[in-house]
Each structure stands twice: as C-alpha cells, then as structure tokens.
Amino acid sequence: MLSIRNLQASVGDKPILKGINLDVKAGEVHAIMGPNGSGKSTLSNVLAGRENATVTGGSVTYQGKDLLALAVEERAREGVFLAFQYPVEIPGVGNVYLLKAALNAQRKHRGLPELDAMDFLALVKDKMKLMEMNESMLYRAVNEGFSGGEKKRNEILQMVVLEPCLAILDETDSGLDIDALKVVSHGVNSLRSPDRAMILVTHYQRLLDYIKPDFVHVLSDGRIQRSGGPELALELEREGYAWVGDAGNEGAVTP
Amino acid sequence: MNSIPNTLEDLISQEYRHGFETAIEADEIPKGLSEDTVRLISARKNEPEFLLEWRLEAYRRWLKMTPPTWASVHYPPIDYQDIIYYSAPKSQKDGPKSLDEVDPELLKTYEKLGIPLHERAILAGVAVDAVFDSVSVATTFKDKLAEVGIIFCSFSEAVQHHPELVKQYLGTVVPVQDNFYAALNSAVFSDGSFVYIPPGVRCPMELSTYFRINAKNTGQFERTLIIADRGASVSYLEGCTAPMRDENQLHAAVVELVALEDAKIKYSTVQNWYPGDKEGRGGIYNFVTKRGDCRGARAHISWTQVETGSAITWKYPSVILRGEDSVGEFYSVALTNHRQQADTGTKMIHIGRNTRSTIVSKGISAGFGQQAYRGLVRMARSATGARNHTQCDSLLLGDRCQAHTFPYIEVRNNTATVEHEASTSRISEDQLFFCRQRGLSAEDSVSMIVNGFCKEVFKELPMEFAVEAQKLLGVSLEGSVG
Ligand SMILES: Nc1ncnc2c1ncn2[C@@H]1O[C@H](COP(=O)(O)OP(=O)(O)OP(=O)(O)O)[C@@H](O)[C@H]1O
Numbered sequence: 001m002l003s004i005r006n007l008q009a010s011v012g013d014k015p016i017l018k019g020i021n022l023d024v025k026a027g028e029v030h031a032i033m034g035p036n037g038s039g040k041s042t043l044s045n046v047l048a049g050r051e052n053a054t055v056t057g058g059s060v061t062y063q064g065k066d067l068l069a070l071a072v073e074e075r076a077r078e079g080v081f082l083a084f085q086y087p088v089e090i091p092g093v094g095n096v097y098l099l100k101a102a103l104n105a106q107r108k109h110r111g112l113p114e115l116d117a118m119d120f121l122a123l124v125k126d127k128m129k130l131m132e133m134n135e136s137m138l139y140r141a142v143n144e145g146f147s148g149g150e151k152k153r154n155e156i157l158q159m160v161v162l163e164p165c166l167a168i169l170d171e172t173d174s175g176l177d178i179d180a181l182k183v184v185s186h187g188v189n190s191l192r193s194p195d196r197a198m199i200l201v202t203h204y205q206r207l208l209d210y211i212k213p214d215f216v217h218v219l220s221d222g223r224i225q226r227s228g229g230p231e232l233a234l235e236l237e238r239e240g241y242a243w244v245g246d247a248g249n250e251g252a253v254t255p
Numbered sequence: 256m257n258s259i260p261n262t263l264e265d266l267i268s269q270e271y272r273h274g275f276e277t278a279i280e281a282d283e284i285p286k287g288l289s290e291d292t293v294r295l296i297s298a299r300k301n302e303p304e305f306l307l308e309w310r311l312e313a314y315r316r317w318l319k320m321t322p323p324t325w326a327s328v329h330y331p332p333i334d335y336q337d338i339i340y341y342s343a344p345k346s347q348k349d350g351p352k353s354l355d356e357v358d359p360e361l362l363k364t365y366e367k368l369g370i371p372l373h374e375r376a377i378l379a380g381v382a383v384d385a386v387f388d389s390v391s392v393a394t395t396f397k398d399k400l401a402e403v404g405i406i407f408c409s410f411s412e413a414v415q416h417h418p419e420l421v422k423q424y425l426g427t428v429v430p431v432q433d434n435f436y437a438a439l440n441s442a443v444f445s446d447g448s449f450v451y452i453p454p455g456v457r458c459p460m461e462l463s464t465y466f467r468i469n470a471k472n473t474g475q476f477e478r479t480l481i482i483a484d485r486g487a488s489v490s491y492l493e494g495c496t497a498p499m500r501d502e503n504q505l506h507a508a509v510v511e512l513v514a515l516e517d518a519k520i521k522y523s524t525v526q527n528w529y530p531g532d533k534e535g536r537g538g539i540y541n542f543v544t545k546r547g548d549c550r551g552a553r554a555h556i557s558w559t560q561v562e563t564g565s566a567i568t569w570k571y572p573s574v575i576l577r578g579e580d581s582v583g584e585f586y587s588v589a590l591t592n593h594r595q596q597a598d599t600g601t602k603m604i605h606i607g608r609n610t611r612s613t614i615v616s617k618g619i620s621a622g623f624g625q626q627a628y629r630g631l632v633r634m635a636r637s638a639t640g641a642r643n644h645t646q647c648d649s650l651l652l653g654d655r656c657q658a659h660t661f662p663y664i665e666v667r668n669n670t671a672t673v674e675h676e677a678s679t680s681r682i683s684e685d686q687l688f689f690c691r692q693r694g695l696s697a698e699d700s701v702s703m704i705v706n707g708f709c710k711e712v713f714k715e716l717p718m719e720f721a722v723e724a725q726k727l728l729g730v731s732l733e734g735s736v737g
C-alpha cells in the first residue's frame with residue numbers, strides 16, 4: 001500500500017529526514033517510536049502533504065501512485081488520514097459541518113452520492129456512540145474550548161467517519177486518561193481490516209497494549225534505526241533510546 | 256506556504272457578476288447642480304411646496320459645507336457639476352403602476368439579478384420595491400400589505416399619497432445639515448422606499464428594496480424612511496448592484512428609521528455595488544448616512560450589514576437610544592479586496608435609562624484592501640444603567656492589506672458600562688492544512704474558515720439574505736445540518 005524509499009526532507013536549511021525506508025502493506029499496523037525531535041511528526045506531515053518541510057530526495061508510492069505529486073486534499077480523498085499531534089481550533093465552524101463537508105468531498109471524489117443531512121446525522125451519531133462522545137460536541141466549533149483529551153477523541157471520530165485506507169496517528173495517545181485511551185483504541189481497532197493500514201506514532205507501550213502492532217520501528221536522527229516486532233517496543237520501554245544511538249550512529253541496524 | 260495567498264486571491268477575486276448594463280432609454284436632466292436642478296427634480300416629481308422648500312434649505316446649507324476628511328479613505332475630489340442628478344427609464348415616466356405595465360427590459364434586468372418581480376415567482380414572504388437609477392419601477396405585494404394598514408411604497412408615492420407622514424418624520428433622524436453627503440442627498444434625493452407599520456402590527460412578510468444603478472455619470476441619491484409605530488415590528492432588507500464602469504459613480508443615500516414605544520425594526524443590507532477592477536479603476540463611492548431613532552421605551556433597532564462591494568465605503572449605521580430600556584444592535588461583515596477602501600462602523604448614542612447596545616464587527620481584508628472600523632459609544636448623563644458591548648475582529652488574508660480600529664468612547668454617567676474587545680488574526684496555515692487534510696479544497700477551506708469568522712453576524716441575517724451573503728463571500732454557510 002505504501003512504500004517509502006530513501007525519503008529526505010528539510011525544514012529551512014536543516015535536514016530532518018535523512019533517508020527513510022518503510023514498506024506498509026494492507027492490513028498491517030506499524031508503530032513508529034523514537035526520541036523527541038527525531039522527525040516523527042515531520043514524517044507524518046510529509047506523507048500528508050504539509051509544505052513546511054521540503055522534500056529533498058527519495059520517493060513515496062501509495063497505492064501505485066506518486067504520493068508526493070498529489071495535493072494535500074487529493075491525498076486525503078485517496079484515503080490518507082492524519083490524526084494531528086496538536087489538533088487546531090477553528091472558531092465559528094461547527095464540528096458537524098466540517099465533518100459533513102469533509103465526508104461529502106471524499107465521497108464525491110470516489111463517485112459516491114453525497115449524504116444528505118439526515119443520513120449523515122444518523123451515521124455520525126452512531127460513530128459518536130462508538131467514541132463515547134456527547135452529541136453536544138457535534139454542534140460546538142471545531143476543537144474550540146475542547147480539552148486536550150477531547151481534541152484527540154475528536155480526531156479519531158473524524159477518522160472513523162471518514163474511514164481512510166491509510167491512517168497516520170501522531171501521538172494520539174498523548175494526553176489521554178486511561179479510560180479515554182481504551183475508547184480511542186477501540187475506535188482505532190474498529191477500523192482495522194485487511195484492506196486498511198495504520199501508522200501509529202507513539203512514545204508509550206501502553207497504547208500498543210490496546211492496539212497490537214505488526215511492526216515496530218525506531219526513528220532517530222531522521223532515520224529508521226531499528227525495526228522489529230511488538231517485542232521491540234517492550235525493549236524500548238525497559239531500556240530507553242540510549243542504545244539506539246545518537247546522531248549518525250554507525251552501528252544502527254536498518255531493516 | 257506559497258500557495259495560500261494565491262488561493263485566497265483566486266477565491267475573492269471572482270468576477271463581479273452583476274456588471275451588465277441595461278439598454279434602455281433614459282429621461283435625464285442635464286449634468287450639474289444648482290438651485291434650478293433642485294427645483295427641476297422637485298417639479299418632475301410633482302412635489303408639494305413644503306418638500307421643495309426643505310430641499311432648497313438643504314441645498315443652501317450644503318453649499319457652505321465641506322466633505323468630511325477624518326475617514327481613512329483616499330480619493331480625488333469629486334466634481335459635483337459633472338454628475339447627472341436625475342435619470343429615469345423613459346418608460347417609467349408616470350411612476351410605477353401595476354406590474355403588467357412595467358417595461359419588460361426592466362423586469363428582465365431584475366430577473367437577471369435574481370430578483371423576480373412577478374409576485375408568483377417571488378420567494379414567498381418577501382415584498383420588493385425595485386429602484387432603478389432615480390425611480391422606483393415596481394413595488395410588489397402592496398395591496399396585500401395595505402390590508403393590515405401597512406404602507407410600503409416608493410418614496411415619491413408616499414409624498415403624493417401620505418404627505419402628512421412624510422412631513423412629520425422626514426429629516427427628524429438625519430437632519431439636513433447632519434453632514435456633507437446627507438445635505439447633498441436632502442437637496443437632490445430622487446427615490447427610495449417608504450414604510451409605515453401601524454400600531455401593534457407585525458409585518459407579515461420581509462420587506463425589501465433592491466437598488467440598481469444603471470445610467471452612466473449618474474449619482475444615485477436614494478432616501479428611505481421607515482416608521483414602526485407603537486408595538487409594531489418589521490424586518491427590512493436592502494440589496495444593491497451596479498454595472499462595471501471605469502468611472503467612479505457616487506451613491507449618497509440617507510436612511511432614517513423611527514421606532515416608537517415597543518416597536519422593533521430589523522434592517523439588513525447586503526451591499527454589493529461594483530467595487531472597481533483589480534487596479535482600483537472604477538467602482539461606486541458609497542457615502543451613506545443611516546440612522547435609527549428609538550423614540551419610545553423598549554424600542555429596538557437592529558442593523559445587520561454585509562459590505563462586499565463599492566470602491567469606497569463610508570458608512571456608520573447608528574442608533575439613538577432615547578426611550579428607556581431601548582435596544583440598539585449593529586452586526587457587520589465588511590470585506591475589502593484589491594484596492595477597495597472601507598471606513599465603516601456605528602454610533603450608539605445612549606440617552607435613556609437602561610438602554611443597551613451590542614456591536615459586532617467582522618472585517619476581512621485581502622489584496623491591497625484598506626479597512627477601518629470606526630465606532631462611537633456615547634453614554635449621556637441621563638443614561639443611567641446603560642450598557643454597551645463591542646466586539647471588533649479583523650481577519651487578514653495576505654500581507655499587503657490593512658485593518659485599523661478606532662473606537663471612541665464617551666461616558667458621562669458613571670453607572671453606565673462599556674466593554675470593548677478587539678482582535679486581529681490571519682487564517683493560519685494550521686487551520687488550512689487541517690481542512691485540506693480532511694479532503695476539502697483550499698477554496699472551500701478558506702470559505703469555511705472565513706464563514707466561521709463571520710458566523711455571529713450571518714446568523715442575524717434573514718434566511719434569503721444569508722444565502723446571498725454566502726454566495727458573495729464564496730462561503731458555504733453552516734446550519735444545513737442540525
Ligand atoms: N518550523 C521549524 N523550524 C525549525 N525546526 C523545526 C521546525 N519544525 C520542526 N523542526 C525541527 O525538526 C525536528 C523534528 O521535529 P518533529 O516534530 O518531527 O519531531 P518528533 O519526532 O515528532 O518529536 P516529538 O516526539 O517531540 O513530537 C525537531 O528538531 C524540530 O525542532
């Protein structure tokens with residue numbers, strides 16, 4: 001589904017991603033871990049098409065297409081979803097309105113009829129139950145005055161409504177209390193299917209207790225330094241990143 | 256992100272859609288302004304003596320006045336001798352009769368503008384007065400409204416059929432010497448709408464006037480007077496457009512609202528005069544005096560405006576809060592793009608006890624647009640317990656536009672409270688990226704964010720106008736769900 005080859009990107013003059021290689025097949029869940037500032041959000045943003053980081057080399061193929069050639073909204077309509085580490089507030093724009101506009105833009109792209117207000121409401125209310133969210137949230141402005149945890153839950157609500165093919169979750173677990181973590185994980189797991197893939201960016205094993213990854217990668221200094229199975233996350237939890245090596249570590253193991 | 260300004264500009268630089276011209280023979284008087292011009296206009300309209308005297312008084316005062324210079328707008332001096340002060344479609348010489356007699360060319364014009372004048376075709380619940388250059392060409396639903404005692408007609412007609420009401424109220428809210436443009440208007444005004452709602456009557460439908468400037472080198476000087484008698488209420492809408500031309504055209508209107516005890520007037524405007532081209536050539540100079548007077552206790556006057564057009568806007572819809580517990584409101588969205596300039600705001604003059612006013616102003620600037628919010632809140636010595644809340648937000652698109660805020664506050668009663676909040680923001684890259692990541696196009700994303708910014712004002716607009724406003728800003732409006 002997704003194939004990243006030697007991807008390099010800079011912010012300003014500063015190289016952040018220094019040659020990422022990663023293959024994600026349909027049905028798989030990949031966890032990406034790594035120290036603060038190692039480039040995890042930058043990678044997520046580059047995949048989603050944000051232009052604050054400039055791609056300086058490498059390629060990304062998504063469902064046979066050159067992902068990097070697509071505009072942000074085209075990637076979204078092709079099924080790429082990013083749950084933001086820091087969800088943004090949009091004053092005056094109702095949550096329900098944004099969701100409906102987004103879903104219909106995507107349906108239109110896929111040649112499906114747009115949902116009318118009634119059908120849409122039925123769908124979204126159903127998904128809100130899944131996310132254990134109060135319906136009143138629908139009518140509030142997007143993320144405005146939401147608590148940190150509510151914002152994250154709202155991101156996952158958008159995800160389960162939009163049903164993406166490739167979901168990238170950037171630290172969705174940060175700031176969640178333990179009950180919320182379960183609810184969010186339940187939401188994510190409900191989307192797991194043989195034709196979908198997920199990339200989870202996280203710092204903590206506890207998320208992976210609820211969402212079992214197939215692969216775990218360690219990103220450090222702009223490169224994937226190690227890859228392995230779920231046991232790698234446990235190892236990291238025990239030993240930290242010190243052994244992964246600092247910038248430019250010669251001994252790094254790449255898959 | 257380099258693509259942002261481009262996208263934003265594409266969005267708001269959509270072609271002006273009402274720029275066509277109607278080929279129709281006009282009955283015009285020669286260019287220029289003198290006492291004779293004033294007499295000529297008055298004679299054309301077969302006006303009673305008192306009105307001619309009133310016009311002449313205004314003209315004499317105007318001669319001694321100078322244009323205001325305090326506004327943040329810049330334009331070359333206007334040659335008042337180079338303007339035609341009266342132009343009417345020839346076919347309308349004898350004033351509007353029944354719709355069947357209206358020139359088909361005119362009906363077509365309004366249809367093209369989306370304002371069908373055939374009552375059957377019209378949106379249910381809206382009565383329209385259509386003003387074309389200097390005259391009213393048709394007023395719909397007149398008879399139906401007359402059944403409940405409501406007078407809704409052109410100003411000229413009111414002068415003929417209800418001179419006592421005109422005499423009683425004309426110039427009592429905006430006196431002839433109020434300001435340079437109001438004095439000019441008082442001298443040469445041609446037509447406009449007149450509304451009288453009798454005591455205790457709630458107007459059963461929205462009333463609206465659609466102003467169209469068509470003739471070249473012509474100024475439009477319309478005069479509107481709305482009176483809501485005790486306990487009456489009315490919602491009134493005003494729309495305006497003009498053809499695209501390279502010369503600037505002057506539009507100097509006066510609107511007076513009178514609300515007696517327990518009366519309510521809601522006045523909404525979607526102003527879409529031709530704004531000029533990208534380089535700032537042409538466009539309407541919109542120099543307008545709008546004021547409402549809450550003359551009785553618990554009277555309520557509300558102004559809502561969406562200002563997207565005009566090369567220059569100079570406009571401060573105001574409320575004089577005389578009656579105890581009376582309420583004044585001003586909700587405004589103003590958009591300036593390219594070389595447009597707007598100096599707009601409001602005045603809330605609190606005189607009565609426990610009077611309340613609310614001001615919500617949303618300014619959007621793009622391109623080289625220049626915008627100023629200018630607002631006065633005055634609490635007179637007698638305004639015990641009066642309250643004002645002002646909220647003034649500016650949104651900048653791109654980095655070559657400007658927004659300024661000039662709040663003037665005068666408080667002479669220490670039990671009065673005045674609150675002022677102001678903010679300036681830009682559409683953030685984060686917001687835009689977020690919306691696009693969810694699948695919306697850049698244009699739709701900007702529309703949605705701008706729409707969210709204007710929401711508090713849009714929700715004050717009557718339904719039909721909310722739709723118009725949405726189209727104008729290229730904004731998809733909320734509220735279709737839930
Ligand atoms: N606009 C910017 N200007 C300068 N440096 C930037 C900018 N954006 C990101 N960076 C830098 O890029 C590096 C990678 O940042 P990124 O947000 O991708 O890290 P991360 O792995 O997601 O970290 P965290 O775990 O803290 O979320 C950091 O050193 C950061 O300071």
Ligand SMILES: [Mg+2]
Binds near residue numbers: 042170171
């Ligand atoms: Mg991060």
